[in-house]
Amino acid sequence: MGSTDTTRPGRGRPLAGAGTSPTGLLDLLSVAAVVLDTNGRVVFWSPQAEDLFGYTAEEALGRYAVQLLVNEEHRDEVVALFAEVMESGTDWAGAFPVRHKNGSTRLVEFRNMRLLDDLGDTYALGLAVDQATVARVERGVALSARLVTQSPIGLAILDPDLRYLTVNPALERIHGRSAADHLGRRVQDVLPFLDTEAIEGRLRRVLETGQPVTDRYVVGRPTFDPHREHAWSVSIHRLEDAAGRVLGVATSVIDITERHEAMIAATRARNRLAMIAGASASIGSTLDVEQTAHELAGVVVPDLADVATVHVLDSVLRGRTPSVTGPARFRAAAVAAAHAPEAARVADPPGELARYDSDRLLTRCVRTRRPVLVAETTRQDLRRIARTSEAASVLERTGVHSYLAVPLLARGEVLGALSLERIGTPASFDDDDTLLACELAGRAATCIDNARWYQSVRNTALTLQRRLLPQLPSRLPGLAIACRYLPAGAVSEIGGDWFDAMRLPGDRTALVVGDVMGSGINAAASMGQLRSATRAFAGLDLDPAEVLRQLDRLTEDVEHTIATCAYCRYDPEQGQCRISLAGHLPPALVRSGRPARLLDLPSGVPLGVGGTAFETTEFAFRPGDQLALYTDGLVETRCDPIDARLGTLLDALTATAGQGLGETCDWVLETLRPPGGDDDVALLVARVEP
Structure with missing residues (x-):
C-alpha cells in the first residue's frame, strides 16, 4: 500500500526465514x-x-x-x-x-x-x-471505504483460493445475497444459476497470469428473479501488495440488464423487419391458395413458432361468402414444424375438412376477428386448442407451452386463421409476437383472397369459353374428328381461339379453326360472334373464299377486332378438300404411310383488315389421310424459331399417324404446349374414314 524505500539496506525487505512478507504499512506511515x-x-x-x-x-x-x-x-x-x-x-x-x-x-x-x-x-x-x-492516510482510508461502500458498481475481493473475502453493498444487491452469504464461499456456492465453471476458470487465469479481464458479458436468470434474464459486465484484475505479493483477485460487476434488454429488443425489431421483408418477397408468388399458405407457414417457422398451421374456412375454398356461425369448418392449407414432428402429426391434415366447436380457441379467433394469445398454456387450454382429446394429450406430452392464433383478414372478410405453437423455444408469445403474426397473416390473407378471386374469375371465364365452343356432331360423313382446347395460364388470356365442325348439304363437312387477336372477355365475345356467323355462312354452302370474305366484312364492323381463320370444306364423294386461309398458319397434312407436311397455301390477310380477296385451294383428301388445323398458341413461343416449332409439330403428327385421333391430339399438346403457356390453343385433327 505504501512506497518502499530501497535506498537503505534491508528496508522494505523481509528477512530470510522470517515468515510472511511485510505489508508496507509502516513504510507508508514512516x-x-x-x-x-x-x-x-x-x-x-x-x-x-x-x-x-x-x-x-x-x-x-x-x-x-x-x-x-x-x-x-x-x-x-x-x-x-x-x-x-x-x-x-x-x-x-x-x-x-x-x-x-x-x-x-x-x-x-x-x-x-x-x-x-x-x-x-x-x-x-x-x-x-x-x-x-x-x-x-486516514483520509485515504476513509475515502476508499466510502468509495467501496457507496459505489453503484459491485466490488468483491477473493483470496487465492477464490473464496470471497469482502463484498460491497452494491454487489449484495446485484447478487441478491447478503455479505454474510458471500464470505468464505466460492462462486459456485453463491451464483449457482451461472456457468460457474467458466467463471472460476477466468478467475484462476487472472490469478496465475496477472492478465486482467475487462467488460466480460455474463447472462443468467438469478434465483431471486427467475422469470427475467439479467446481464452483467464483469471485470477481473489481480491484487498485489507493494512487494509484489499476490493477495487475490478483485472483481467489479455492473448490472447492465436494461441495456441487455434494449439490445435484445433492437435485435428482435431488426429480425421482425427482416421477416416482414422476406415475407413480402416470398408470400404470394403465385395465385394459388395452397402455395400461398405454404409460403406463410415457411416464413413463421422456425423464427416465430415451432409449429404453424394455416386454416382456411371451407366456405372460402368453395367460393362462398365467408361466415362463421356455430362450429367452424376449416381445411388446413399448410402445416410446418421445426423439431416437433409429433406435434405436427396431430395437426389437421392438409386438405381434410375439420370441424371446430364453438368453444375452441380457433373458432373464437375467426368469429371475433381478433388474435387469441395464451402465453402459458394449461391442460385445459390445450383441450381448447386441439380438435380432439387425443391430440390435446399429444400436445401436452410434447411440451406445447405457448399458443397464438391470428385471423386471416382481407378486405374486411375473415378467410381463416393462422395458429402458432411454441415447444422448443423457451420464450412465450407476447404482444410483439402478436403484432408480427397479424402483419404476416394480413399479407398472406390478401394473397389468398386474390387467389380465391382469381380462381373464381378464371373458372367463370373458362366456363364462358367452353360454353362458346361447339358441341361437335357425333357423326360426320366419312370423317373422324378429335378436338382439344387449352386455356392460357393467366385469366386475362382467355377467349380468343375456337374450332368448329359442321355438317353441310350433300354430306359435305366444314372444318374451322380461328383465333381472335387480343385477350379477355371482349376477345371471347368476338369469337362467339365469328363462330356464329361462320356457321350461318357455312349453311349457305358457300365457297371457302366467299365465306372468309363475308366474315371479313362482318369483322370490319366490329371495332378493334382482328382475327385469323382457316376454313376447309370436305366433299367425301369427290375425296377432295377446298380450303382458304385468312392470315392463318397452314394446316398439316399426313398422307397414309407418309410423313406429315405443311400445305403450301396462300396465307391471305387476317379478317377485319378488309379490301383483299381470299383464295381457295383444292387438294385430295382420301381414306387414311389426316388434316391438322391449329392456332398459333401451339407453335409460337417467345424464344424458339417458328420453323423449328413447326418441324416439331410435323414430327409429332408423323409419330402418331396410326394411332387414335384423341391420342394424337394429346401427344401433340404434350410435345409442344409448355405448362402455363401464354396463349390459349385450339387443335382439330380430322381423318378420312374408309
Missing part, C-alpha cells in the same frame, strides 16, 4: 523511533527520525532531546511529562508541536513508553509520526 536515557539524552536515532526531524544520527545522538526538538515555551511541560513516564511507567500518546532542524514547527503524533534492559537500566522509547502523514 514511523520514527527515538530512545532516551534517564537524563533525556538521545541514545538511539532511527533513519526515519532523520527524515522526520531533519537531524542526522551524528547530530542527534548524545544531545538532550528537549533542547533539540522542543521550543522553549514547551520545555517545562515536556520535562515533567518525561519524568512521569520514567517514574510511573505509564505510556503517553498524543500530538505535540516539534521543532524541525530547518526552524519550522510541525505537529507530530507520539507514543512514548518506558523500556528496561537486562542490566536494569531504564530508557524511554518514543515512536513518532508526522501528523500530516497520519491525516493523509
Whole structure:
C-alpha cells in the first residue's frame, strides 16, 4: 500500500526465514523511533527520525532531546511529562508541536513508553509520526471505504483460493445475497444459476497470469428473479501488495440488464423487419391458395413458432361468402414444424375438412376477428386448442407451452386463421409476437383472397369459353374428328381461339379453326360472334373464299377486332378438300404411310383488315389421310424459331399417324404446349374414314 524505500539496506525487505512478507504499512506511515536515557539524552536515532526531524544520527545522538526538538515555551511541560513516564511507567500518546532542524514547527503524533534492559537500566522509547502523514492516510482510508461502500458498481475481493473475502453493498444487491452469504464461499456456492465453471476458470487465469479481464458479458436468470434474464459486465484484475505479493483477485460487476434488454429488443425489431421483408418477397408468388399458405407457414417457422398451421374456412375454398356461425369448418392449407414432428402429426391434415366447436380457441379467433394469445398454456387450454382429446394429450406430452392464433383478414372478410405453437423455444408469445403474426397473416390473407378471386374469375371465364365452343356432331360423313382446347395460364388470356365442325348439304363437312387477336372477355365475345356467323355462312354452302370474305366484312364492323381463320370444306364423294386461309398458319397434312407436311397455301390477310380477296385451294383428301388445323398458341413461343416449332409439330403428327385421333391430339399438346403457356390453343385433327 505504501512506497518502499530501497535506498537503505534491508528496508522494505523481509528477512530470510522470517515468515510472511511485510505489508508496507509502516513504510507508508514512516514511523520514527527515538530512545532516551534517564537524563533525556538521545541514545538511539532511527533513519526515519532523520527524515522526520531533519537531524542526522551524528547530530542527534548524545544531545538532550528537549533542547533539540522542543521550543522553549514547551520545555517545562515536556520535562515533567518525561519524568512521569520514567517514574510511573505509564505510556503517553498524543500530538505535540516539534521543532524541525530547518526552524519550522510541525505537529507530530507520539507514543512514548518506558523500556528496561537486562542490566536494569531504564530508557524511554518514543515512536513518532508526522501528523500530516497520519491525516493523509486516514483520509485515504476513509475515502476508499466510502468509495467501496457507496459505489453503484459491485466490488468483491477473493483470496487465492477464490473464496470471497469482502463484498460491497452494491454487489449484495446485484447478487441478491447478503455479505454474510458471500464470505468464505466460492462462486459456485453463491451464483449457482451461472456457468460457474467458466467463471472460476477466468478467475484462476487472472490469478496465475496477472492478465486482467475487462467488460466480460455474463447472462443468467438469478434465483431471486427467475422469470427475467439479467446481464452483467464483469471485470477481473489481480491484487498485489507493494512487494509484489499476490493477495487475490478483485472483481467489479455492473448490472447492465436494461441495456441487455434494449439490445435484445433492437435485435428482435431488426429480425421482425427482416421477416416482414422476406415475407413480402416470398408470400404470394403465385395465385394459388395452397402455395400461398405454404409460403406463410415457411416464413413463421422456425423464427416465430415451432409449429404453424394455416386454416382456411371451407366456405372460402368453395367460393362462398365467408361466415362463421356455430362450429367452424376449416381445411388446413399448410402445416410446418421445426423439431416437433409429433406435434405436427396431430395437426389437421392438409386438405381434410375439420370441424371446430364453438368453444375452441380457433373458432373464437375467426368469429371475433381478433388474435387469441395464451402465453402459458394449461391442460385445459390445450383441450381448447386441439380438435380432439387425443391430440390435446399429444400436445401436452410434447411440451406445447405457448399458443397464438391470428385471423386471416382481407378486405374486411375473415378467410381463416393462422395458429402458432411454441415447444422448443423457451420464450412465450407476447404482444410483439402478436403484432408480427397479424402483419404476416394480413399479407398472406390478401394473397389468398386474390387467389380465391382469381380462381373464381378464371373458372367463370373458362366456363364462358367452353360454353362458346361447339358441341361437335357425333357423326360426320366419312370423317373422324378429335378436338382439344387449352386455356392460357393467366385469366386475362382467355377467349380468343375456337374450332368448329359442321355438317353441310350433300354430306359435305366444314372444318374451322380461328383465333381472335387480343385477350379477355371482349376477345371471347368476338369469337362467339365469328363462330356464329361462320356457321350461318357455312349453311349457305358457300365457297371457302366467299365465306372468309363475308366474315371479313362482318369483322370490319366490329371495332378493334382482328382475327385469323382457316376454313376447309370436305366433299367425301369427290375425296377432295377446298380450303382458304385468312392470315392463318397452314394446316398439316399426313398422307397414309407418309410423313406429315405443311400445305403450301396462300396465307391471305387476317379478317377485319378488309379490301383483299381470299383464295381457295383444292387438294385430295382420301381414306387414311389426316388434316391438322391449329392456332398459333401451339407453335409460337417467345424464344424458339417458328420453323423449328413447326418441324416439331410435323414430327409429332408423323409419330402418331396410326394411332387414335384423341391420342394424337394429346401427344401433340404434350410435345409442344409448355405448362402455363401464354396463349390459349385450339387443335382439330380430322381423318378420312374408309
